[in-house]
Amino acid sequence: MTTEAMATLCLSGELTNKLEAIARAGFDGVEIFVDDLQSSGLSPRAVGDRCRQLGLTVVALQPFRDVEALPPELQRTMLDEARRHLDTLADLGGDFLLACSSTREEAEDDIDRAVDTLSDLAELAAERNLRVGYEALAWGRHVFDYRDAWETVRQADHPALSIVLDSYHILAQELELETLATIPGDRIGLVQLADSPWPRGQELQSLSRHWRAFPGDGELPIERFMTALERTGYQGPLSLEIFSDSLGVMPTGMAALQGKHALESLLASRT
Known part of the structure; x- marks a missing residue:
C-alpha cells in the first residue's frame, strides 16, 4: 500500500499544529521542512516522538541544498553540514534526506565531480543506516533536468543514493517522460506531487514558491506523469509538496483535508 504523505511546508501555523492536521486528514507520513523544525523550538527527538504518537512516518527531512560538483573546500563544508542534517534526521526517527541540485555559482558543470560529491554524501548516510535522495531543481545552476539527476545517481551507483522526482520541476519545464518511465522503481527514493498554473513565460522559481x-x-x-511513474514499478511514498500563498492563509486543518482529497482523487482516477 502506498504511503500518502504531505510536506509540512504546505500548511500554515506552528509545526505541532501542522503535524496534527496532517494526521487528522488521514495521511500516513510527513516530510519535515527544515525551516519548520528550526522555528518550532522543539528538539528533533520531540518532533519525531510526536509524529509517532500521531501515527505518522517521517518520510523525509528536507531540503538539504547545493550538494553537487563543489570545489574541495566547499565540498568539505557541505559534508560537515550534511553530518548535522543526518544527525537531525536520525533524531527524528526518519531515514531519508532530500538533497537538491546546486544553485551556487561555484558549482562546476562536471558530472564526474557531481558523482564524486554525491557518492561522498551517500556514504555519510550509509554509515548511519540512512539514505539520500537527489532532486533536480528547475532553477539548478547546471542540474535542472531530472534526466541529468538520474544519470548522476546511476553513475554513482551507491545503495544509499536514489533520485527524487517532483512533478512540478518536470512538468513545468515540459520535459519528456519516456526516460522517467525507464527508471527502475527501486532507484526512486521519493515522489513529490504538485500542480500549478501553466507557466506561460513565468519565472519557474517564483511560480513554484507562490x-x-x-x-x-x-x-x-x-x-501523464503518473502514467510514466507507474511504468517504473515504484512502490514508495507519494508526497504533496505545495508552496502556495493561498494555502499560507488557509486554516491548517482545511488545507490538509483539501490535500488529502486531491491526492485520493488522483489515485482513484488511476484505478
Whole structure:
C-alpha cells in the first residue's frame, strides 16, 4: 500500500499544529521542512516522538541544498553540514534526506565531480543506516533536468543514493517522460506531487514558491506523469509538496483535508 504523505511546508501555523492536521486528514507520513523544525523550538527527538504518537512516518527531512560538483573546500563544508542534517534526521526517527541540485555559482558543470560529491554524501548516510535522495531543481545552476539527476545517481551507483522526482520541476519545464518511465522503481527514493498554473513565460522559481496547487487544481499534465511513474514499478511514498500563498492563509486543518482529497482523487482516477 502506498504511503500518502504531505510536506509540512504546505500548511500554515506552528509545526505541532501542522503535524496534527496532517494526521487528522488521514495521511500516513510527513516530510519535515527544515525551516519548520528550526522555528518550532522543539528538539528533533520531540518532533519525531510526536509524529509517532500521531501515527505518522517521517518520510523525509528536507531540503538539504547545493550538494553537487563543489570545489574541495566547499565540498568539505557541505559534508560537515550534511553530518548535522543526518544527525537531525536520525533524531527524528526518519531515514531519508532530500538533497537538491546546486544553485551556487561555484558549482562546476562536471558530472564526474557531481558523482564524486554525491557518492561522498551517500556514504555519510550509509554509515548511519540512512539514505539520500537527489532532486533536480528547475532553477539548478547546471542540474535542472531530472534526466541529468538520474544519470548522476546511476553513475554513482551507491545503495544509499536514489533520485527524487517532483512533478512540478518536470512538468513545468515540459520535459519528456519516456526516460522517467525507464527508471527502475527501486532507484526512486521519493515522489513529490504538485500542480500549478501553466507557466506561460513565468519565472519557474517564483511560480513554484507562490502558486503551486494540489494535483488537479492546476494545469500541469499530472495524469501523464503518473502514467510514466507507474511504468517504473515504484512502490514508495507519494508526497504533496505545495508552496502556495493561498494555502499560507488557509486554516491548517482545511488545507490538509483539501490535500488529502486531491491526492485520493488522483489515485482513484488511476484505478
